[in-house]
Amino acid sequence: MLSGSGPRAGWRPLLLVVPFLLVPEPSLSCPSSCRCWPDNRTVGCSGRGLESVPAGIPGGTRVLDLSKNRIRRLEWPRGAGPMRRRLEELDLSGNLVSELPGGEEEAEAEEEGAGDGALSGLGQLRRLRLNHNRLRYLSPGALGRLPALESLELGSNPLPALLDLTFRGLRRLGRLEVGGPQLGYLGPRLWEGLPALRLLTITGGSLPAAPSALSLQPLANLSALRLNGLARVHRLPAGTFGHLTALRLLELDGWSSLSELEENSLQGPELLLRLTLTRCNLSSVPYLGLRSQPALRWLDLSHNPIRVIRGALLRHVTRLEELRLVGAALTIVQPEAFRGLHYFRLLDVTSNQLRSLPETAFRSAAGLHSLGLGDNPLACDCRLNWVVRRRRRLRFLGPAPTCQTPEAHRGLRLDRPPPPGSFLCSRPRIRDKRPQRLSVREGRPVTFRCSADGNPPPDILWLNPRRQRLGAPTPGPFPLSGPALGRSRLLPDGSLEIASVRPQDAGIYRCVARNAGGNDTASATLRVRPLSRHELGALRPAAGGVVRPGYPFDTQTLLVATTMGFASFFSVVTVCFSLLFAWSRAKGPIKHNNVQVDFVPHGGGGGGGEEEDDAKFNMKMV
Ligand SMILES: *[C@@H]1O[C@H](CO)[C@@H](O)[C@H](O)[C@H]1NC(C)=O
Numbered sequence: 267m268l269s270g271s272g273p274r275a276g277w278r279p280l281l282l283v284v285p286f287l288l289v290p291e292p293s294l295s296c297p298s299s300c301r302c303w304p305d306n307r308t309v310g311c312s313g314r315g316l317e318s319v320p321a322g323i324p325g326g327t328r329v330l331d332l333s334k335n336r337i338r339r340l341e342w343p344r345g346a347g348p349m350r351r352r353l354e355e356l357d358l359s360g361n362l363v364s365e366l367p368g369g370e371e372e373a374e375a376e377e378e379g380a381g382d383g384a385l386s387g388l389g390q391l392r393r394l395r396l397n398h399n400r401l402r403y404l405s406p407g408a409l410g411r412l413p414a415l416e417s418l419e420l421g422s423n424p425l426p427a428l429l430d431l432t433f434r435g436l437r438r439l440g441r442l443e444v445g446g447p448q449l450g451y452l453g454p455r456l457w458e459g460l461p462a463l464r465l466l467t468i469t470g471g472s473l474p475a476a477p478s479a480l481s482l483q484p485l486a487n488l489s490a491l492r493l494n495g496l497a498r499v500h501r502l503p504a505g506t507f508g509h510l511t512a513l514r515l516l517e518l519d520g521w522s523s524l525s526e527l528e529e530n531s532l533q534g535p536e537l538l539l540r541l542t543l544t545r546c547n548l549s550s551v552p553y554l555g556l557r558s559q560p561a562l563r564w565l566d567l568s569h570n571p572i573r574v575i576r577g578a579l580l581r582h583v584t585r586l587e588e589l590r591l592v593g594a595a596l597t598i599v600q601p602e603a604f605r606g607l608h609y610f611r612l613l614d615v616t617s618n619q620l621r622s623l624p625e626t627a628f629r630s631a632a633g634l635h636s637l638g639l640g641d642n643p644l645a646c647d648c649r650l651n652w653v654v655r656r657r658r659r660l661r662f663l664g665p666a667p668t669c670q671t672p673e674a675h676r677g678l679r680l681d682r683p684p685p686p687g688s689f690l691c692s693r694p695r696i697r698d699k700r701p702q703r704l705s706v707r708e709g710r711p712v713t714f715r716c717s718a719d720g721n722p723p724p725d726i727l728w729l730n731p732r733r734q735r736l737g738a739p740t741p742g743p744f745p746l747s748g749p750a751l752g753r754s755r756l757l758p759d760g761s762l763e764i765a766s767v768r769p770q771d772a773g774i775y776r777c778v779a780r781n782a783g784g785n786d787t788a789s790a791t792l793r794v795r796p797l798s799r800h801e802l803g804a805l806r807p808a809a810g811g812v813v814r815p816g817y818p819f820d821t822q823t824l825l826v827a828t829t830m831g832f833a834s835f836f837s838v839v840t841v842c843f844s845l846l847f848a849w850s851r852a853k854g855p856i857k858h859n860n861v862q863v864d865f866v867p868h869g870g871g872g873g874g875g876e877e878e879d880d881a882k883f884n885m886k887m888v
């Protein structure tokens with residue numbers, strides 16, 4: 267019977283008798299620096315400044331906790347043999363162990379009964395924790411004498427390499443955690459002979475940039491793989507995880523150079539349920555890479571420089587339930603971002619730059635159970651009303667979401683009842699709605715003004731006379747997705763600028779100011795004064811000959827053409843071309859820069875009166 271401080275001291279004499287009769291083996295001792303719990307046969311000696319394994323550990327001990335001490339070398343006290351044989355869990359984490367004796371030769375010596383090899387004689391040990399030690403080297407076979415071992419933790423050790431056969435003989439090992447910042451090499455046959463391995467965690471700050479160096483192929487039964495701190499890997503080629511068809515959980519954390527996930531990067535494990543890509547360098551949600559993962563349910567992309575969750579692009583991961591994107595650079599979640607995701611119920615976008623979160627991002631906001639929105643510069647207007655309305659049915663994750671704007675409601679919490687007059691929008695009002703009428707000479711620039719007030723500040727867009735949207739697409743709750751026509755530009759104050767006006771630009775332009783509260787429009791009329799014939803001529807570039815003002819043909823062409831007559835000129839050209847074509851078919855392709863055809867239509871009219879007077883052909887044959 268182990269000694270211990272039991273609350274029922276009065277019952278002790280009676281209780282003592284029974285175990286003594288049934289189990290004669292256990293001693294009454296407990297090492298002075300430890301605590302012993304007879305109920306679960308646990309001896310706890312954590313954080314006692316021990317420099318070696320204490321003597322006097324009771325014989326029937328199942329769990330021995332020696333963590334957070336100053337043990338440098340694992341040596342067992344005399345007479346610990348029977349105790350070791352029955353030990354099931356040994357915790358040596360947070361010590362100073364730098365080597366594990368027990369190579370091939372030593373193992374044999376131990377067999378004889380000398381019995382001092384560190385990890386021998388532990389025939390029933392199921393769990394061993396050696397993380398946070400000073401291990402620099404693991405000899406092949408050092409761990410091989412633990413036939414019952416199921417879980418091994420070797421993380422946070424300064425191991426530079428793991429050689430082939432290091433884990434040989436651990437036929438029952440199901441869970442392994444290994445590595446540290448120095449780990450830079452894995453033997454190509456390291457993972458052979460581990461048929462039971464299901465969960466593997468590797469931390470390797472110095473592992474090579476090619477993920478194939480992980481040699482994971484033999485681990486066909488692996489269901490969870492965590493690869494941390496592979497800071498040198500830039501890309502994941504197809505097939506990196508190709509053999510791991512049983513994989514359900516994949517975590518890549520701290521791959522600080524990984525900036526993109528290609529379409530086929532995750533091919534192979536087709537039924538991933540959980541994917542974690544945290545603290546990488548992804549600048550967008552890896553929509554393409556996710557296409558091969560229809561079963562995915564939990565996705566974590568936290569701490570990546572991702573700025574936008576785009577509309578409807580996650581629809582391939584139809585079973586997605588949770589998305590975490592904490593501590594990223596999000597400025598916008600687009601409407602329909604989670605369209606088609608019937609099971610979606612948790613979104614955590616804590617600690618980003620979001621000003622709002624549209625209710626229309628979700629297929630149905632009623633399905634959402636948990637929301638992390640704290641630590642964002644939220645603009646509390648009608649767009650966030652849905653969060654306030656649903657606050658009692660939502661579980662808020664992380665810090666409570668609070669308003670940053672408008673000024674009057676700064677600090678207001680979204681998980682509390684809203685004061686009157688909060689979470690409102692006001693419809694945009696264009697400041698000056700008097701119709702603008704501008705008359706501009708062809709080729710000159712023009713600017714239409716439009717500015718509007720409203721809460722939230724409205725987006726401004728322009729429609730041209732053909733009702734096409736103008737101006738560059740801007741990020742914002744209503745991104746302008748229409749064509750951004752070349753010569754026009756939307757200025758930050760909402761004005762529209764056309765760099766060089768053409769006759770076809772004339773007509774009525776419409777400025778639309780919109781926000782969540784509604785819209786307002788104003789119009790502007792543009793009249794274009796065409797260039798005079800004289801100005802047209804002055805603008806024509808002098809290319810390859812004397813150009814006479816106001817004359818639409820270049821003189822050389824005209825001379826040749828008039829001499830031959832236009833009809834014969836063009837038939838000669840046509841014959842020339844057919845010959846050239848036939849010759850090129852016979853000789854193979856011709857270089858395109860040998861023949862150059864320029865066709866410059868000109869809308870001005872006037873000139874000769876011949877049939878081709880609205881076009882200029884200029885042919886050079888080298
Ligand atoms: C054993 O029991 C003690 C006290 O009941 C408890 O603190 C300790 O965590 C237990 N140990 C294990 C390994 O279950």
Ligand SMILES: *[C@@H]1O[C@H](CO)[C@@H](O)[C@H](O)[C@H]1NC(C)=O
Nearest residue numbers: 460461462463484485486487
């Ligand atoms: C996978 O597990 C099965 C039994 O669960 C085992 O027979 C097989 O050898 C394992 N495969 C590998 C490659 O370890």
Ligand SMILES: *[C@@H]1O[C@H](CO)[C@@H](O)[C@H](O)[C@H]1NC(C)=O
Nearest residue numbers: 522523524525547548549571
């Ligand atoms: C992360 O990506 C950015 C560009 O997207 C690049 O400038 C930067 O160097 C990358 N960082 C690392 C550590 O690779």
Ligand SMILES: *[C@@H]1O[C@H](CO)[C@@H](O)[C@H](O)[C@H]1NC(C)=O
Nearest residue numbers: 727778779780784785786787
């Ligand atoms: C402006 O609002 C009206 C309804 O008030 C709506 O029918 C119209 O489509 C809106 N226009 C734009 C460009 O959003």
